[in-house]
Amino acid sequence: MELTRLPLLKSALKSRYPQLAVFIVMLVGYIFAILAGLIGTPVGSHNFSIVFVWIGWWAILILVAVPFFGRGWCAVCPIPLPGEWLQRGAILSPPDKKPKWLNLRVPKMFRNIWLQNISFLLLALFSSVLLTTPNITGIILAAMLFTAIGLSMIFERRAFCRYLCPVGGFIGLYSQTAPIELRINDKQVCAKCEGKPCYNGNEKGYGCPWDVFPGGLTKNTYCGLCMECLRTCPHDNIALNLRPFAADLAKPSARMDEAFKAFIMLGSAMIYAGVLLGPWGALKDAAYNVGSGAWFVYAAAFLAIIFVVLPGTFRLMIFPSPIGRGAALSPSKGAGVRAFAALSNSLIPLGLMFWVAFSLSFVLTNASYIFAALSDPLGLGWNLFGTANIAWQPILTSILAPAQTLSLVGGLAWSARTAQRSAQEAHVSSVPVVVYCFIVTAFMLWLLL
Amino acid sequence: MAWILLGLLAAVVAFAPLPALSSPPQARTLRQGSAQAFEIDARQFAYSPSELKVNTGDTVTIQLVSADVVHGLYVDGYDVSVEADPGQSATLTFVADKPGSFRFRCNITCGAMHPFMIGKLTVGSNDWLYRSIGFSILAIIGILLFPRSTPITNYQLPPTDH
């Protein structure tokens, strides 16, 4: 169903003002979160930066925005804005043709999501500190803002979003499961289109800031839903569609950077569930005391699980012998690698649901801090809305376990279905992938329940 | 048809009693209403012991001893709590009449990792975990036995009227 057929929605998306209004609110909130982190109370659960970023924003992102709107968050994210405005030399006015800054192309070797994989892992290894220490959160938020500005000065378009943002990597990965997509209506129109203004820009708007040619879109991963192409396309050929969930995974991509992203996210969800929500104090100590011997062991184990244990088992299960079944059919080594990468795509729905199940527990337990932090964002004893003294109380504890089971079992079924399709494309059996998914799901159930 | 069958099986998995698993045999004789006492040492940011097992119906007494700062202990699902001042101890008693696995956690802000200061109380056996694994098995059996007849690959872009 084409949402952009709705005239009201279409003009709201085409106009720059509604988007700008949201941008400004987000940017103000973001800057406030940085300041709160830096000058507010060091007690995380009473500081706006921790409570609104890691409980509020995180809950909305992983429970609503990503599953239902894909890269919807990126459409309103404040992080790249100052850089983008500087790069354009404008906030609202139409582009003028001269690039204001260096406007370089990102080197080919970086045009993949390995840097995002690394930036995510760097944050993940320090996450116990990041999640609980306001000034670290403030510093990281500020660092992302300034890195984005810096990269906008050096490179063209949104280099930070495309290649570095630690959040953007997994939003892109999981956005493929969302029931929403931006696509072209008619390939023929694009083929005949002069100058491809959706990519190169025109007087109506900027060329795709995400360095995507909308005419070639087959998956959501790299389209930031910024709506520029809706504005620039002279042939009205851009549509925002409602579609079945996970439609992008029907044609799995075979890129190793994306395959490893799937393992990174799956593994991190399990590790977080064990370390943060588990009863093992020694693990928490190791994760929190960054720089200690125990932390190095923890970090090594973290990386080993993500880069060796999970993908290694997967590889062994789908191709038990060195010359695997995928390779047997088409005897190049590349075919085996492609089959590995394509099959790893089946882990995407499961990974998303792992994060949902983990986050449900974390968010429902700590949601009541939001009310207190709303009235006293800096932890200075204010009481703006009279809610500062609302006591901590977990909410909806009785539905937590059933909801977690539902997400995990649902994710398992969803991934198993996806595996059946990917396996068909790769000409291998889906059974090992399904069994793999079952094993990790059972483990996650044990960790969470 | 097949799905109705699977649905029925799922209902069985969800509600059937699990006699063999509901308590270890040696504990069966003292199942109802015995008293269980624990001394739990709380320090930033862990309890020790952090995993407690009791039988359904036991009267559980927890003596919380705080080693450093003020810590609390709140039991999810039971909504009972206690707090202990530094170097002091405090006692919580409740009847563990709801079977299952419950997190207990610190409910007094005690430092950075406070939200993750968590322990686990298992009352009887953790049936829900076994049932959930049962659902998982059913789900994959269903999917392996009944592959989708209309693959999603048939999905088409909406027709255009341009």
Ligand code: SF4
């Ligand atoms: S990729 Fe990162 S910085 Fe860019 S819009 Fe998305 S979340 Fe924001």
Ligand code: SF4
């Ligand atoms: S501007 Fe419109 S018609 Fe032209 S290539 Fe882009 S999407 Fe296609």
Ligand code: SF4
């Ligand atoms: S210009 Fe179009 S294709 Fe590019 S990111 Fe924005 S919405 Fe997506």
Ligand SMILES: [Cu+2]
């Ligand atoms: Cu505490």
